[in-house]
Amino acid sequence: MMRQYELVERIQRYNPNCDENLLNRAYVYAMQKHGLQKRASGDPYFSHPLEVAAILTDLKVDDATIVIALLHDTIEDTDATRQDIDQKFGVEIGQLVEGLTKLKKLDLVSKRTAQAENLRKLLLAIAEDLRVLLVKLADRLHNMRTLHFAPEHKWARIAEETMEIYAPLAGRMGMQDMRDELEHLAFKTLHPDAFAAIQTRLDELQEKNQTLIADIETELSETLSKRGITAEVSGRRKQPYSIFRKMISKQVGFEQLSDIYGFRVIVDDVDTCYRALGVVHQLWRTVPGRFKDYISTPKQNGYQSLHTTVVGPHRQRVELQFRTMEMHQVAEYGIAAHTLYKDKVGEGGQLPKISEETEVYAWLRQTVEALAEGSSPEEFLENTKLELFQDQVFCFTPKGLLIALPRGATPIDFAYAVHTNVGNTCVGCKINGRIMPLVTELKNGDEVEIIRSKAQVPPPTWETIAVTGKARAAIRRATREATRKQYAALGRQVLETVFVREGRELSDALLEQALPRLSQPSVPDLLAAVGRSEVPSADVLKAAFPDYREERSTRQGRGHTEEGWYSFAARAGVMFRGDTDQLTDLGLPIRSIAADLPVRFAPDGGAVPGDRIVGILTEGEGITIYPIQSPALVAFDDKPELWLDVRWDVDADDPIRFPVQISIQSINAPGSLARIAQAISDTDGNIDNIRMARRTPDFHEIVVDLEVWDLKHLISIINQIRILSNVSKVERVNG
Structure with a gap:
C-alpha cells in the first residue's frame, strides 16, 4: 500500500506547489476512519481510496481532486459526517464527497431504472463540478482492476455497466487511455472466449512481425529528421476490444483488418503536423479514404489530430496520428488536461460550473439540459447510451456553422441540433444543394439546409428515425402537445353539444371560474381532460352552474x-x-x-x-x-x-358485428347471387344490403354490405366466396 509521503511525492512531480498539509490531513483522516475495514481481496479498505487517488495522480489533477478521492467513501462506509468533513476540509470538498455518496444510495425498483437514475445523478453532479467525474471514473477503474476479488455473480453486471456507461463517458470526455483500459477489462470479463481468441491471434502476429514497430519508428524518425522536423514517434498494437468492435461493426475477419498497428507522431506546432503528414505521404503509399483532419474540425470532446493510413514496411497497413504535445495531452487525459481548478482551493469562492467552460463540454451541457425536460429515467438512459456509443459525423449549415452529430444521424437530427423550433417546423431538406428524403443518413462534410413550414407538426414516426436523444425527446414533447390540442378540440366540441342541449351558453370565462372546483390548472387542460373522458361533462355543468340538476x-x-x-x-x-x-x-x-x-x-x-x-x-x-x-x-x-x-x-365477453363492404364480380347466370348469399351464410356473415354496381351481358359487379365479427372473419368470408366457380373476383371496398 502506498505510503503517505509517496503519494505527496507523486503529486509534487507535476505540481511542486501542492498543499502538502491538506493532502497529509486527508490521508490520515481517511485511513483512521476506514480503520480495520477489509476489501473482498483481504486488503485494508483504505487501499481502495488510496489507489483511486494514485490513478488520479497519473492524470495530474489538482490537490482538491486527490482529497475528494481519499475521502469519497468515508461518509458512506464510516462514521464520518458531512459536518465533520466541512469543518476539516471546507464546505466545497464536503459537498463533493456527499454528492459522490448520494450517487450510490439509490433504492429503486428495477436495475434498469437504478442505472438510469444513477446516470442522471452523475451527469447532474458533473455539471456542478467536473472533479466528480474524474473521481467516479478512477473509482470504477480500480474496481474493474480488482473485479476478480468480488463475488462472481456480480462480475457481469459491473462489467456491463462499465462497458455501457463509464467507458463511453470517459471517451466523450476525451480520456482515451482510461476508456481503453475500462473497455479492455470489461471485454475480458464479458467475453472471455473472444478475448482469448483475439489475444492469441495478436500474439501470433507479434511473433511474425517482431521488428515491425521498431522498424517503422526508426525509419519515420530518421526521415522526418532529415527534413528538419523534430518529432517523437511511438508505435503500439491495438487492444483486443478495439479489434473485436471493428470486426463486428464491419463484419470482417481478423485477417481482413488493415490497421492493427498505430503510430503517434508528436511535433512542436500545428504547421509541423501538416509538414510531417506530407513527408509520410511521400515516403509510403496512402490508403484512399482514410485521411481525417481533426485539427481543423475537432471532435466534440476536444480531440485534435491528423489521421492517415499508409502501406508501410513489410507491406503492412498502419495508422498514423500527427499532433502537438498540447493536443496529445488533451487526447490522453481529456478534461483532466485542462487545469480548470488550479489555485482554487482555499479561495472560498464558488467553483467553476460546466456552463462556464469551452465547447469541449457542449455534449454534456446538452445532455444536462435534456434532464430538465422531464423524460423518464429509462428514456434518458436509452438516448444517452445511443449518443455515448456513436462515432460522429460533422455537417454544416448553409452559413458554415459546424454541427456534430452521431454517426447514422439524419436531417431530422440535424434540424433539432440547430434548434428545437427548427426541428418542429422541418418539412424537408437539401443536402449539398439537392432535395433529399429526411431519412437520408448524413455523411462527413455534408451541407444541410432545412426546409421549414409553420404549419408542420412532427409526426410520431420521426422518433423511430431520429438517433439523437435531443431529437427524440423534442418529438415526444411535440407529439404530446399535438395530442393534447386534439383532445382539447374534442372536449370543446363535447361541451358545446352538452351546453346547447341544456340551454346553457359555453364560454372560456365561465370555464375559467369553474377551474378550482374541477382541480384543473387551465381551460385547455380542462378541455383536454373532457376530451379524454377524465372529467365528465356533467361535472363541468355542475361546476359552472351550481343550480344545475342532472336529468x-x-x-x-x-x-x-x-x-x-x-x-x-x-x-x-x-x-x-x-x-x-x-x-x-x-x-x-x-x-x-x-x-x-x-x-x-x-x-x-x-x-x-x-x-x-x-x-x-x-x-x-x-x-x-x-x-x-x-x-x-x-x-x-x-x-x-x-x-x-x-x-x-x-x-x-360481449362480441358484436361491424359493418364492411365487399365488391364481387360474378358471372351473369341464374343462381349466382344465391350461391354467393349461401357462402356468406355458411361462414356466419350477416348481409345488410346488396346492390348491383354494374351490369353487363356476361358479368355483374355486386356490392354487399356485411356485418362481421373481425378481420379474420372477413377474410374467411372472402376466401369462401373466392372459391365459387361463378365468381371471378372478390375484394374489400377501401381494402
Whole structure:
C-alpha cells in the first residue's frame, strides 16, 4: 500500500506547489476512519481510496481532486459526517464527497431504472463540478482492476455497466487511455472466449512481425529528421476490444483488418503536423479514404489530430496520428488536461460550473439540459447510451456553422441540433444543394439546409428515425402537445353539444371560474381532460352552474336500450369510456356506430377489429374512424393536427358485428347471387344490403354490405366466396 509521503511525492512531480498539509490531513483522516475495514481481496479498505487517488495522480489533477478521492467513501462506509468533513476540509470538498455518496444510495425498483437514475445523478453532479467525474471514473477503474476479488455473480453486471456507461463517458470526455483500459477489462470479463481468441491471434502476429514497430519508428524518425522536423514517434498494437468492435461493426475477419498497428507522431506546432503528414505521404503509399483532419474540425470532446493510413514496411497497413504535445495531452487525459481548478482551493469562492467552460463540454451541457425536460429515467438512459456509443459525423449549415452529430444521424437530427423550433417546423431538406428524403443518413462534410413550414407538426414516426436523444425527446414533447390540442378540440366540441342541449351558453370565462372546483390548472387542460373522458361533462355543468340538476334519459334505437348501443370498439389514445350514465351525459356513446354520434365509422366500409385504424377529427362530426389503407385519408395528408392514434378495445365477453363492404364480380347466370348469399351464410356473415354496381351481358359487379365479427372473419368470408366457380373476383371496398 502506498505510503503517505509517496503519494505527496507523486503529486509534487507535476505540481511542486501542492498543499502538502491538506493532502497529509486527508490521508490520515481517511485511513483512521476506514480503520480495520477489509476489501473482498483481504486488503485494508483504505487501499481502495488510496489507489483511486494514485490513478488520479497519473492524470495530474489538482490537490482538491486527490482529497475528494481519499475521502469519497468515508461518509458512506464510516462514521464520518458531512459536518465533520466541512469543518476539516471546507464546505466545497464536503459537498463533493456527499454528492459522490448520494450517487450510490439509490433504492429503486428495477436495475434498469437504478442505472438510469444513477446516470442522471452523475451527469447532474458533473455539471456542478467536473472533479466528480474524474473521481467516479478512477473509482470504477480500480474496481474493474480488482473485479476478480468480488463475488462472481456480480462480475457481469459491473462489467456491463462499465462497458455501457463509464467507458463511453470517459471517451466523450476525451480520456482515451482510461476508456481503453475500462473497455479492455470489461471485454475480458464479458467475453472471455473472444478475448482469448483475439489475444492469441495478436500474439501470433507479434511473433511474425517482431521488428515491425521498431522498424517503422526508426525509419519515420530518421526521415522526418532529415527534413528538419523534430518529432517523437511511438508505435503500439491495438487492444483486443478495439479489434473485436471493428470486426463486428464491419463484419470482417481478423485477417481482413488493415490497421492493427498505430503510430503517434508528436511535433512542436500545428504547421509541423501538416509538414510531417506530407513527408509520410511521400515516403509510403496512402490508403484512399482514410485521411481525417481533426485539427481543423475537432471532435466534440476536444480531440485534435491528423489521421492517415499508409502501406508501410513489410507491406503492412498502419495508422498514423500527427499532433502537438498540447493536443496529445488533451487526447490522453481529456478534461483532466485542462487545469480548470488550479489555485482554487482555499479561495472560498464558488467553483467553476460546466456552463462556464469551452465547447469541449457542449455534449454534456446538452445532455444536462435534456434532464430538465422531464423524460423518464429509462428514456434518458436509452438516448444517452445511443449518443455515448456513436462515432460522429460533422455537417454544416448553409452559413458554415459546424454541427456534430452521431454517426447514422439524419436531417431530422440535424434540424433539432440547430434548434428545437427548427426541428418542429422541418418539412424537408437539401443536402449539398439537392432535395433529399429526411431519412437520408448524413455523411462527413455534408451541407444541410432545412426546409421549414409553420404549419408542420412532427409526426410520431420521426422518433423511430431520429438517433439523437435531443431529437427524440423534442418529438415526444411535440407529439404530446399535438395530442393534447386534439383532445382539447374534442372536449370543446363535447361541451358545446352538452351546453346547447341544456340551454346553457359555453364560454372560456365561465370555464375559467369553474377551474378550482374541477382541480384543473387551465381551460385547455380542462378541455383536454373532457376530451379524454377524465372529467365528465356533467361535472363541468355542475361546476359552472351550481343550480344545475342532472336529468337522465334513455334513448331507444333498433329495439334496444342505449346500453345495448355501446358496441363501438375503437379508442383514441387514452380510452374514452366510463359507465353508461356518464356516456349519456357526455353525448359521446363511443361504443356505438350510429351516424349522429361524435365517434363514428367512415362511410363505404368502415373498419373492423384487426384493421390498423386512425381517427380523424372532423368539425361538427366528432371523430371518424378509418382503416389505415383507406384512400379517403389522402385528403388529410396536409392536416396532421386532425389525426388521432386509435386502437381497438373489443369486449371478448360481449362480441358484436361491424359493418364492411365487399365488391364481387360474378358471372351473369341464374343462381349466382344465391350461391354467393349461401357462402356468406355458411361462414356466419350477416348481409345488410346488396346492390348491383354494374351490369353487363356476361358479368355483374355486386356490392354487399356485411356485418362481421373481425378481420379474420372477413377474410374467411372472402376466401369462401373466392372459391365459387361463378365468381371471378372478390375484394374489400377501401381494402
